[in-house]
Amino acid sequence: MDIKTGYISSVHAQDMLHGTVIRSPISQGKITSYDIPAFSPDVVVITAQDVPGSNSLRVLQETMPFLTQDSIQYLGQPIMAVFAPTYEQAKVCTSSISIQFDTQPPEKNQTGVFSETSASHGDIEQVFASADQIIERSYTCREQQSTFTAPTGAFTKLDGDKIMVTASTQWPFHVRGTISEVCAVGKRKVLVRTADYSPNYGEKLIYPSIYGCLAALASLKSGKPARLISRFPMTSPRITVIRKSALNSDGDLTGEDVLITADIGAFPLFADEITEHLRGGAMGYIPAEAYRISVKALYSPNPPRCHFDGFGFSAALFSSETQISEICSAARANPAQWRLNRYGGKELHLLNGAVIPASPLHELMEGVIRKSDFHRKYAVCRMNQLQRNSHSVHAGYLRGIGIASGYAPNGFSRNYPWEKKYSVSVRLDQNNKITILTSLCSSGASHAWKKTCSDVLGIAEEHISVLQGDTGNLPNSGPHIISRDIAMITPLVRRCCESIKKQRFKQPLPIVVKRGFKARSEEAGKEFHRYLPFSTVAWGAVVVELEVDSVSLMPEFRGIWCALDCGKIYDEQQLRKTLRTKLLRALQLTVGSRITYDYMPRTDIHFISREHSMPVSGTQVLIGLFYSAFCSALSQALNRRASEIPLSPSEILELLEEL
Amino acid sequence: MKIDCQLNGKPKEFYVSSDIPLLQLLTEYAHISTLHPDCGKGMCGNCIVLLDDLPVLSCLIPAFEIRGRQITTLERFQKTRDYTDIIKGFERTDSMPCSYCFSSKILLAHGIISRNVSPEPDEILQTYSIHACTCLDVSQIVKAVAQAGTYRGRRRRYARRK
Ligand code: FES
Ligand code: FES
Numbered sequence: 001m002d003i004k005t006g007y008i009s010s011v012h013a014q015d016m017l018h019g020t021v022i023r024s025p026i027s028q029g030k031i032t033s034y035d036i037p038a039f040s041p042d043v044v045v046i047t048a049q050d051v052p053g054s055n056s057l058r059v060l061q062e063t064m065p066f067l068t069q070d071s072i073q074y075l076g077q078p079i080m081a082v083f084a085p086t087y088e089q090a091k092v093c094t095s096s097i098s099i100q101f102d103t104q105p106p107e108k109n110q111t112g113v114f115s116e117t118s119a120s121h122g123d124i125e126q127v128f129a130s131a132d133q134i135i136e137r138s139y140t141c142r143e144q145q146s147t148f149t150a151p152t153g154a155f156t157k158l159d160g161d162k163i164m165v166t167a168s169t170q171w172p173f174h175v176r177g178t179i180s181e182v183c184a185v186g187k188r189k190v191l192v193r194t195a196d197y198s199p200n201y202g203e204k205l206i207y208p209s210i211y212g213c214l215a216a217l218a219s220l221k222s223g224k225p226a227r228l229i230s231r232f233p234m235t236s237p238r239i240t241v242i243r244k245s246a247l248n249s250d251g252d253l254t255g256e257d258v259l260i261t262a263d264i265g266a267f268p269l270f271a272d273e274i275t276e277h278l279r280g281g282a283m284g285y286i287p288a289e290a291y292r293i294s295v296k297a298l299y300s301p302n303p304p305r306c307h308f309d310g311f312g313f314s315a316a317l318f319s320s321e322t323q324i325s326e327i328c329s330a331a332r333a334n335p336a337q338w339r340l341n342r343y344g345g346k347e348l349h350l351l352n353g354a355v356i357p358a359s360p361l362h363e364l365m366e367g368v369i370r371k372s373d374f375h376r377k378y379a380v381c382r383m384n385q386l387q388r389n390s391h392s393v394h395a396g397y398l399r400g401i402g403i404a405s406g407y408a409p410n411g412f413s414r415n416y417p418w419e420k421k422y423s424v425s426v427r428l429d430q431n432n433k434i435t436i437l438t439s440l441c442s443s444g445a446s447h448a449w450k451k452t453c454s455d456v457l458g459i460a461e462e463h464i465s466v467l468q469g470d471t472g473n474l475p476n477s478g479p480h481i482i483s484r485d486i487a488m489i490t491p492l493v494r495r496c497c498e499s500i501k502k503q504r505f506k507q508p509l510p511i512v513v514k515r516g517f518k519a520r521s522e523e524a525g526k527e528f529h530r531y532l533p534f535s536t537v538a539w540g541a542v543v544v545e546l547e548v549d550s551v552s553l554m555p556e557f558r559g560i561w562c563a564l565d566c567g568k569i570y571d572e573q574q575l576r577k578t579l580r581t582k583l584l585r586a587l588q589l590t591v592g593s594r595i596t597y598d599y600m601p602r603t604d605i606h607f608i609s610r611e612h613s614m615p616v617s618g619t620q621v622l623i624g625l626f627y628s629a630f631c632s633a634l635s636q637a638l639n640r641r642a643s644e645i646p647l648s649p650s651e652i653l654e655l656l657e658e659l
Numbered sequence: 660m661k662i663d664c665q666l667n668g669k670p671k672e673f674y675v676s677s678d679i680p681l682l683q684l685l686t687e688y689a690h691i692s693t694l695h696p697d698c699g700k701g702m703c704g705n706c707i708v709l710l711d712d713l714p715v716l717s718c719l720i721p722a723f724e725i726r727g728r729q730i731t732t733l734e735r736f737q738k739t740r741d742y743t744d745i746i747k748g749f750e751r752t753d754s755m756p757c758s759y760c761f762s763s764k765i766l767l768a769h770g771i772i773s774r775n776v777s778p779e780p781d782e783i784l785q786t787y788s789i790h791a792c793t794c795l796d797v798s799q800i801v802k803a804v805a806q807a808g809t810y811r812g813r814r815r816r817y818a819r820r821k
Contacts, residue, residue, distance in 0.1 A: 007759065010692035018687070087687050088679060148703050148791040150695060150759050199759060199794075231699070573753070577794070584793035594702065596788035598781070600797045 006196040008168040009229060011155040017044060017083035017218055019228035020090045021211075024068070026103050027075040027301040031068070034079075034099040043093050044083040044226075046217045053184030058177070059206060064267040064304065066182055066213060072101065074266040074303050076232055078210060083218040083226050114268035115297040117275040119283070122290025127255035131246035137326055139319040140644045141627070143238040143263070144589055146201035146306065153229030154212035155195075156219045163190045163216050168197040169208035171479040172439050176471045178209040179216045190216075193470040194441060199581075202306040203234035205479055206269065237274070237305040238263045239312055241282065241319035251331040253286045256351060258319075260295040262312055265304040271297040274311045276413035281316025281624065284324065285361070285406065286342055287349040308589070309582065310482050310620040313408050315645075317624030318631070321404035322643060325632040335632065336374050336403050340365055343405075360565045360608055364541040365405050367563040367606055372543040377401045385639050398548035399558075402632025405541035408621035410487030422478035423516040424489055426453065426496035430509045434464040434497075438477040438489055441466070444571075444578050445485035448615050449493045451570040456497035457504070475514065483617030487536045488517065491614050538618040539565040544629035548637050553649035553656075555591060555634060557601030560626070567616040569609045576605050579618055586623045590630050592646030664725045667735035675722055682706045682717040684725075685732065693733040693762040697791075704790030707763040708732050714770035716789070733762040741769055744814060748807025754799035760792045768804050776812035778804060 036045055048055055048069040056063045068077050079099060084090035128134060154167035154175070163185065167175045172192040180187040192212070197204045211228045218226035239262045246255035260278045264271060275295040282293050328335040340362065348359035369375065381400050412419060425437040434453050436446075450464045467474065477489060496513040503511050545558040560583065569575055580603055588595050627645050634642040640655040647655075660677040663670065666689055673688055682699070685691040685708065697703035699718045706717045709731040736742050745768045749755045756764040764787075771778050771786050780801045787800055 007695045009686065009695055012690050012692070087683065088676065148697050148705070151697070196758060198757070199792075231697075580796060581794040588793060594791055595793060596784075597790070597797055597800060598784040598788050600793065603796075 007150055008153045008155060008166065008195040008227070009151045011166050011195065011227060013155070013157055013225035015085075015224045016155075017085060017222060017224050017226040018087040018090050019081050019083040019214060019218060019226060020087070020094045021078050021214065021228070021230055021232070022080045022082065022094055022097060022099070023232070024072045024075060024077040024079055024101070026072055026101050029072045029101050029103040031070050031072065031079065032100045032102050034097065037096050039093055042085050042222075043089070044218045044222045045080060045093075045097075046083070046214055046221070047080040050217055050221065051182055054181045056181075057206070057209060058181070059174070059269045062268050062271070064269065066210065074301050076303050078214075081214040081218070081228065083222070083228075112299055113296045114264060114299055115271035115275045116295060117279050118292070118294040119279060120292040122255070122288075124255055124257055124290040124292045127288075127290040128244070128246045128257070131254060132249045133247040133330065134244060135247065135323070135326055135330055136242070136244045137323060137641070137643055139241045139243070139322060141236075141239045141315040141318065142644060142646065143235045143305075144308070144592075144646065146203055146234040146308065147588070147594060149200050149203065149234075150197050151229050152204055152207055152211065152231075153227065154208055154215045155225065155227040156212065156215040157225035158219050158223065161189055163219065165190060165192040165212050165216065166195050167192060167208040167212045168195045168204055169212075170197060170200070170202070170204045170481060171209075172471050173476040174206070174479065175209045175212045179212050182213040183216050183220060188472075191470045191472045201234055201236070201308045202481065205306070205481060206304065207232070207234075232303075234306040235302065236308045237265070237312065239278070239315040241316060243319055243323045245323060245327060247327065251327070251333070253288045253327070254290070255288050256284065256291040256293075258282045258291075258293040260293070260316060262295075262297050263300045263302065263305070264297045265300060265302045267304050268297065269304045270307070270311060273413060277311035277313040277409070278316045280409065280413065281313040282320055284320040284351045285348055286324070286351065288351055291351050307481070309623050310408070314620050314624035314627065317406050317408055317621070318627040318645065321406055321625060321628035322631050325402060325404070325628070325635075326641075329635070334375065334378055336365065336369050336378065339403070339405060359407075360539050361405050361541065363608060364539060364563040364565060365403075368403070368541045368543045368561045371604060371606065372401070372545065372559060372561040374401065374403060374543055377545060381636050385636055388639055398550055398637045399546070400633040400636030400638075401543065401545045402629040402634075402636065403541070403543050404625040404628035404632065406621060406625060407537045407539045408624055410483040410536045410538065410617050410620075412482065412484075419478065419517045421476065421516070423475045423514050424477055424492040424496060425475050425512060425514040426493060426500060428457075428500050428504065428509060428511045432459060432463060434459055436464070436466045436493060437474055438466070439471065439474045440477045440480045440485045440489055441468070442480065442485045444574055445489065447574060448486060448490050448570045452490055452494050453497050456494060457501055483619060486615050486617045492517070494614070536567070536614065536616045538567070538616040538621045540618060540621040540625050542622065542625035542629045544626065544633045546630070546633045546637060548634070548652065553652045555630075555637075555652075557587070560601055560603045561606075562604065562622060562625075563606045563608070564618040564622065565608045565610065566618040567610055567613040569607055570615060572607060572609075575607070579605055579622055582619045583622055583626060586626050590627060590646055592648040592651075660723070662722055662726055664727060665729040667731060673722070677721065677723040679722050680718045681708070681720040681722055681725055681730070684722050685717060685730070691732050691734060695759050695762075702791060704792075705760055705763050707766045707789075709736065709766055709769070712773065714766045733765060736766065736769070740814065741773070741811070744772070744810040745769060745807040747810050748805075749803045751806050752799060752802040754795055754803045756792070756795065760790065763790055764792075768807055771804055772808040772811045776808040776815070778808055
């Protein structure tokens with residue numbers, strides 16, 4: 001067996017220049033001057049003055065500066081890049097460049113709200129005024145740094161008048177478009193090939209375009225191949241949710257008031273999308289007489305945030321589900337039974353009163369309750385918790401069990417105009433072979449695409465391939481984010497195949513069919529979309545059982561049970577592997593430190609497969625529910641309120657020290 | 660400074676600054692392409708090579724340390740029969756690592772089973788704790804290495820008998 005060596009760090013070429021980026025050490029201010037010493041001729045320095053085209057980066061309808069000329073808007077903002085024959089030499093040259101800053105904030109200080117959205121119904125003030133009990137809690141997913149990711153960077157070389165680019169990117173056409181604009185060359189003269197980019201934390205969405213431009217400028221200036229790999233740490237947004245629930249004397253929810261803020265950094269990249277996802281996630285499944293949800297995406301002098309697993313839906317889902325557990329805890333009710341009673345049968349009533357007719361939540365909940373033996377364990381942990389009230393924290397086991405259930409979407413929240421530009425093609429050749437053409441590549445999804453083609457056209461999988469290529473021969477399928485590969489591309493592949501099926505034996509071969517995304521109104525007939533602005537959703541239920549080590553205060557997981565409805569499943573083993581990876585990563589983010597093999601818990605992932613639906617990714621729902629079940633279990637174990645992610649042992653100690 | 664060593668079975672000379680990490684020497688000067696380091700400071704475990712047949716984190720070894728020693732990377736190791744034992748073990752237990760961490764995981768397995776062909780689960784997990792990947796199931800990795808150990812043991816016994 002031979003392995004793929006397709007990472008950007010493995011790309012080399014004769015005479016290649018190695019690049020380093022000089023970044024701003026301050027978060028706000030101005031560059032007053034800089035001094036670049038005379039370097040040997042084989043060293044190339046790229047500054048804002050070397051940009052022949054536009055010195056900015058366009059992300060959908062927003063822009064951010066490429067190389068800053070004078071004003072500094074965030075810590076780590078790229079100022080210039082140095083390329084030299086060896087990496088060491090580039091570093092030495094970098095350290096001899098001096099830049100002076102004025103750390104005063106710039107005159108027109110950018111502050112405030114980038115995007116906001118809200119939803120409301122009923123008279124919220126009145127409902128709270130007449131409530132028997134009000135539960136107010138705050139939930140936070142703090143900013144976290146990515147760890148253990150594939151290298152981020154780009155390699156460029158010139159081939160005649162063309163710029164050949166290899167980049168570890170989730171969005172090859174964005175790299176192409178940016179290089180074309182920054183270097184002022186035609187789009188067709190830039191050919192981008194994707195290097196392996198997994199594992200990643202979403203940092204390979206925008207940043208490879210910056211590195212691609214820097215490397216391309218170095219290649220254009222020197223005529224030599226250039227490679228730039230950066231290890232700039234990437235951070236997720238800080239999301240805070242304040243939830244206020246009004247309850248009547250029976251413990252039923254009568255009103256919800258939710259305020260969500262997300263710090264998204266210095267530029268409003270994906271701001272509308274983030275607010276939309278947060279609003280969707282905050283919409284719980286218990287109907288109330290009145291509700292109000294307001295969401296704000298806020299400015300901060302930080303680098304544009306990376307979206308580890310979606311645009312914040314998981315964080316909002318975490319708040320909704322943990323709040324339900326808090327309500328149960330206040331009512332001294334078993335959270336699993338309470339949920340089962342409220343969810344009833346197949347019908348699910350959302351916070352806004354809308355009814356989702358066929359929800360699998362009840363079935364999923366029953367599955368994890370049975371497998372984890374939830375009721376018995378909950379009773380034991382609850383008793384232990386009550387007994388501990390009067391004793392010291394170390395009397396008895398610090399053990400708890402938590403449950404959460406819900407849904408999370410795939411894909412963008414609405415069909416913005418840009419979505420309609422993206423497409424996928426399928427080609428049936430003379431030799432009865434099928435080729436799928438898309439710029440999104442992911443080994444897990446490509447298996448589902450092949451199976452889909454095989455199902456529709458009855459062609460054996462070995463005759464179906466996914467074309468590996470560059471932006472010159474692949475259609476633009478948009479960014480690889482929020483599981484678009486599985487949720488958006490698979491239905492398009494199916495539509496292409498269905499069209500080929502109609503034309504097959506009537507039209508001469510090859511038959512090529514291209515399909516793009518539909519506008520939301522075209523999908524309006526579907527019941528679900530009336531209530532939720534998302535195309536597809538995955539459902540899930542998660543139980544977490546843990547014990548806090550009374551010496552190290554590290555949560556030791558005794559078991560994690562998950563049940564998921566991810567639509568049609570083509571390869572259960574592969575899906576289980578993928579989700580386990582995501583779950584363990586979420587676990588790492590939850591405890592706030594690197595976890596090792598000897599720490600990993602037992603995980604049980606169970607699926608409901610629906611034959612006649614499309615595959616859906618369960619990543620976001622799994623993460624949101626895991627966070628919630630973890631916090632509920634930890635709250636029970638510690639007999640304190642755990643409502644932040646991550647929670648390290650020192651933070652657990654702080655919780656224990658609270659009176 | 661001149662550093663000579665055996666890289667993948669061949670004598671090599673490098674003219675580099677003595678304190679650069681072995682990792683940098685391998686990737687930048689020797690163009691070894693199977694290493695995919697992430698952190699450069701001993702955290703990710705994705706830069707493992709064999710130094711005199713023992714797995715080490717190459718980002719933590721200064722270049723001067725390798726003078727006169729043998730360095731083996733996956734490029735050469737995958738041509739050996741020792742590699743076949745490990746691959747068979749991982750394949751048999753359906754726990755093949757991804758291409759990103761492949762080299763490190765395979766060389767770690769070699770480090771374990773070259774000492775002991777019947778390693779205890781604890782020994783396997785402790786050794787693998789040097790690596791930050793959380794993708795593979797604990798039980799899978801234990802099974803894969805144990806299986807690889809069985810193949811290695813069988814091969815050694817067979818060779819001795821011959
Ligand atoms: S590069 Fe991360 S441990 Fe060596
Ligand atoms: S990073 Fe390769 S299997 Fe986890």
